[in-house]
Amino acid sequence: MNLHRKLLYVAITLAITPGTLLAAEQDTTAQSTPAKEQGSNEKKIQNLDAVSVTATKRETPLQKTPVAVTAISVDTLDRERVMTVQDLTKLVPGLQGTSQGDHGVVTLTLRGIGNDSAKTEYADPEVATFVDGVYAPRAEAASGLLLDMDGVETLRGPQGTLWGRNSTAGAISFQTAKPDIGAGFYGNAQVGAGNYNQVGARAAFNLPISNTFAMRVAVVHEQHDGYVDYQNPSGQLPSIAQQQQAYLASSASGGTLANFKPIDPGQYVQRGDKYNSQDQSAARVSALWQPSDAFKWNLSYEYFVDRGTPSMSLMQKPREGQDFWSALIDTAPYLDRTSKTLRSRMDWNINDSMQLSYIAGYNHYTGRSDFDQDVGVSVPTSFTTNGVYQDDRTNDSRYKNWSQELNLKSVGPQTVDWILGAYYGYEDNSIRFDIPIMNGTRYGTVNWQGSFIQPKETVESYALFGQATWHLSDHWRLTGGARWSHDTKKNEGGINWGWAYDPTVPQVPISPDVYPDPSNGFSISQRNTAKYSKGKPTWLLRLDTDVSENGLLYASVSTGYKSGGTQDAGTLYKPETLTNYEVGSKFTFLDGHMTWNSAVYYENFKNFQLSAPIVYPDGNHGLGFSNVGGSTKVLGFETELAYQQTNDRFNLIFSAIPKKELGRLIYAGSNDYQGLPACPPQSNLANCANVTGNDLPHAPNVSLTGIYEHTFHLANGGRLTPRVSAQYQSSQWLSYFNLGAGDRQKAYTRGDVSLRYSEPGDKWWVNAYVQNVSDGKVRTSAGRFLMSDGSLEYVSQYLAPRTYGVQLGVWF
Template sequence: MTLHHSAMYVALAAVLASAPVLAMGQDATPQVSTNKDSGSSKQKVKSLETIQVSATKRETPLQQTPVAVTAITADALDKERVMTVQDISKLVPGLQGTSEGDHDVTTLTMRGIGNDSAKTEYADPEVALFIDGVYAPRAESATSLLLDIDSVQVLRGPQGTLWGRNSTAGAIDFETVKPDPQGGFYGNAQMSLGNYSQSGQKAAINLPISSTFAMRVAVAHEQHDGYVNYQNPGSELPSVAQQQTAYLASGGNPANFQPINQALYVQGGDKYNAQNQSAARISALWQPVESFKWNLSYEYFLDRGTPDMNLMQNPRPGQDFWSALIDVAPYLHRTSKTVRSRMDWQINEDIALTYIAGYNRFSGSSNYQQDAGAILPTSFTTGGVYQDDRTNYSNYSSYSHEFDLKSTGQHAVDWILGLYYSAEDNNIRFDIPIMNGTQQGTVNWQGSFIQPKETVQSEAVFGQAVWHVTDAFNLTAGARFSDDTKKNEGGINWGWAYDPDVPQVPISSSALPQDVGFTVSQHNDATYHKNKVTWLTRADYLFSKNAMVYASISTGYKSGGTEDGGALYKPETLTNYEVGAKFTFLDGHLTWNSAAYYEDFKNFQLSAPIVYQNGNHGLGFSNVQGSTKVAGFESELTLQGHDDRANLVFSAIPKKTLGTLVYAGSNDYAGLPPCPAQSNLSSCMNITGHTLPHAPDASLTAIYEHDFHLSNGGRITPRLSSQYQSTQWLSVFNLGPGDQQKSYVRTDLSLRYTEPQDRWWVNAYVQNVANDEIRTNAMRFQEANGSFVYVSQYLPPRTYGIELGVWF
């Protein structure tokens, strides 16, 4: 850590130590007095011990729930300007969010475990996402601008027993604000303006129709211009004479020479890294009798922004950092439609039944420049490459059903039994034209991946029981039986046939590959089917209502599946050993929650785009043999006073070691050594024992705010939010500085004025104050002289603006 970073934290520590009573946690006001609306923020000093969570599928106090869970409320999401699931990562110990460009999705890593390639119709995440308890298999459609969210609960460690599929490393549940039949007509609205032509609007209203029925309508729109400027090809490309020399040196026919057409380089229109998203939700609550309640919602989400661009880590001389030489115009077009339903029926005083169902239809298409403009062409057909990663179409349909039957009231044993079913039906066409030199050049390789039907079916039965041995000592046991089937029906990978009689041009989105010089490189038809039992054992002891310790052993599981060529990959399993403690002090105004864990991973799944030894391209999956081991410690300290609030979130992951994988390949990393004949890869690397990516040794977030009361009764509230992370790898290859994000401190500041009657507020903010360049991934390209050029995606540059909110 640099000297000025150290000085900043010393100063922050002094401020925290001197504050009379502070509040540290995911929310400056974890439970606020509002006009029945999570969007308002009338302050009262509330006890932190009153926060409720549903980590055990029943409402329990956070401080008496023996699970490593972070609770984030709407106020914290608003004050931290959380727009996407990636934005919550600094509020949760051990959580990292990484962005990937060609599919423009966010992938999550928790406690060192994640999957950077969980971004196609093939791959599943290790961190499961839920909205109102409904599992969302596609992260890019799941959160929909985090529209009208009441709270977020992040469960760390495997949650396979109660929370369903693909929660190997953890689960995140977003709870939306529900209609309120008894609360009257009320709502909130907010607008914002900022640099990069940023503008945002959102509003929500509660509509009581009767004493038993209410509706809520919420809408949001967020947009900003792209961060990535267009480089001028005239100042970057070689002269015509240099182009001709390079072309002739490559053996080209002088009669066929043509200068690079600079008009093919994009100089206007939408830029990369632009946002243009809209969302709307209408929800209803019907409670005809006290024992029955039905929540139903419909949500519509549009994304018309642009993908995030890979940028050169070291720009060419004379070029801005946030710029690229662009020959593929950015394009992103996504639509998501979702229905979610939850019925709760109190059958009698001892038993309750819950039925949760959901349906989602998500479709999208995009264009993305995968080559990043990192290697300059030397002529129209030599030097660099033109690579357009193009999603012609993608359609994902998913639905799920869950029945939970559980005990209620006071019993010696609390129990829950459940049935779960989910299914997906997906299709996609993904084209990759790669041309030598420029778009005018000869074909390097072209592929068209057409998967007309890929299905997933998952069935499960589960149960969990808590035996209250004494008033203070509890034992928990649970198990889940999961049965998973995945099918690829009719999937074909088409590759370029190198027929000299076929024109060498990039394939168009309307062309059928068999008609324009392609041949079948792989048939992908395959069926995967396996089942697995996961389980949990836990003991917890309450020393008092203010002190609890627990110890647990839990297992996680993610199914295997099919991959290109019809091959199958194995499921992965995780055993997690954990001890934790939760303490409450100062009449509930101070909480301190910590957990230490050790994870033993078997058959950890890694996926990446690869080239086979026969020249075919595809997406390959590998299972890491032996044990992948992770050990860490995490802690959250929360204090809350009348005028001072703050939080500290700490994570340490000193051990994160891969098991055995001798042949690991990825087209994202040029220059890997040639693979031996016994491997099917053209190039690969032995990554046995390497360090897991996105798992810094240490991470610390500090948030502090203070209310200054004005003579008119209003409040001025400055807020500091700062995160430190130590150096971390960005891939499993551990290739050196270009494959790392060095240690950094990223700081956000805001200043809010709240009107005396809490009817409106105005807030000025600056995010990424120092304008730091913080990488979230890495790739590398190889120049003709053998040197490497690294590119990365980055967290946004410095942004600033002003927000206005009203409550009514």
């Protein structure tokens, strides 16, 4: 066991020693609720109209907030076993998550808008993520554990005015549990175990230090074995005679067997960590200093490590005799990430009607990985023929970012509620990413190989913003807001090295400790030094009105903005802009026990950005960005119904996206889709397709999630709560190519069940669960390989197979 895992297990073991810590959740209270207040909160949480959100950067009741926002409580996160950002997708209308193997990240799509390839050290997502108000720019943040949360808010539609750049589709705001000065010492802990050797433990506790200072400590470790078994090459590799025949027929043989080598079965991985495994740990120390009612300072330090493995793409139709969850692997999986984050927020009440806040954050990330990009689809016929060996390898990735935000806002009852703010952010990235591609096996000849070395890529962003809500009357409000953002992106000294096809150079895969240069067979294919600098205003106009005491109607027009930037060869791509038209309603029924929130929206994108790994006409590889011409249009409807009484809870989450049409893009290419037609020279692509007017991927026409639980009160005073949740999605494309059945996920239903027992004194609970009950195979992405016989073989990333386990929680 690694040292960091040992330390965390020791900390958690100490935390759950009898008389010290207890569980993550009670049936009716949140993680951060002190034990002495558990009973009093049972009645309060039943009133759904009492839920508050910070979508407008001030705390307001969810049902009185004229924004399409989904508020997910810590109780729901616990009961639905939401462990990563991807697990949020079934709880939010229109939200989809896609795993990416070679960078080991999760990319998000909201309301049909996202980008599967926004996964590099320099790409920006359309769905912005924030933790305690601090922007997390890189896609790697999406794989982090949701440790000791106080809740999650998903804001749908452009949030550029208050939340900033790169939130064209929406924003996800995570709120961590904060220290509590007046609540005394309390805490929670839980342990769990399940199939695939899953084990997990987490704990959190509140430490009151004085009447002005408190701390909170939280730790977590989650691990399970990989889902993807290693296939045995025996029986799949051709005989020696067949290998010799294939080798003689190849151009590499020269017509003789002088350099022939039999395929070494030992090159295929048979043991060790499997793909799709988890081994993640995190710890957070938070502090709250509140010397007076007028000032408080929240400060936290978070440490996250990931020693799991990337997610493997699987053949949609396995080879005969092979299990579905298996692959013929010649590159062992490897993932090593460390993230250290400091977050700070100071709030100062200047007077009874004005508050000043300063929010700052710093993140330092390092990462390395190995991924079998050929995914074992094509079995070689000799050591140099049929198929390829391709290792996508991040040798070293280092990333730093820091941000500061200052905002001044009104508080308390005002004729005009207002907020003014200024933001500054800076990112500094470096990466070396190698791709050795060999014919046949790793011992074959070079097909192509390259090294992408970017020593310094920076982003500097600053903005000024303001928003005001004028209370026209007791029931009508008019809101206007504007933001001016400016982004400067630089690539300094970036070089793409490609293979020079020099026959005098040894044909070996590039090693991480080798710097590419002409002496070892490489030449510079592209110099990437460039600078992008541009500003853009965004704005919001919204009118909302009360409908009796229990209803709200709103209509808004807003714009979003995602900055442009630099790409391979130092060329620039344009910023992406959006205009969103939206009408929404929020209603409360049954004395606050039922809520029904809906929205209809129409989105019009200009210069919608797509990025993908591509091959250039000269055979070199790179990452290309394209701006889609014309208008990319999305029309949708979403609704959320929630019901909660003492013994029953019910949620219905519905999304419909009948129109999601890509604009004009004649030359679209992607290495993930081999077999595309050859492209004309002016396209600057070797292969491409016309995707104009195609449907956007990850945007099913209909998506529906239903969740129900009922609590039975037992004779001994304990409670037994069965829970069932199911999600239905209609068929959806997995790429903007719309290439047919292999590029599509058919309609599916996926369900989870659990059964929880809470003992009479609410000191402990036990929960048994099964996720993906039917063991359905749900694709989240697709790609295809061109086989030697001209056929096309599709592969996909998949959601997890059926998993089950048991959890035990205690609290005090």
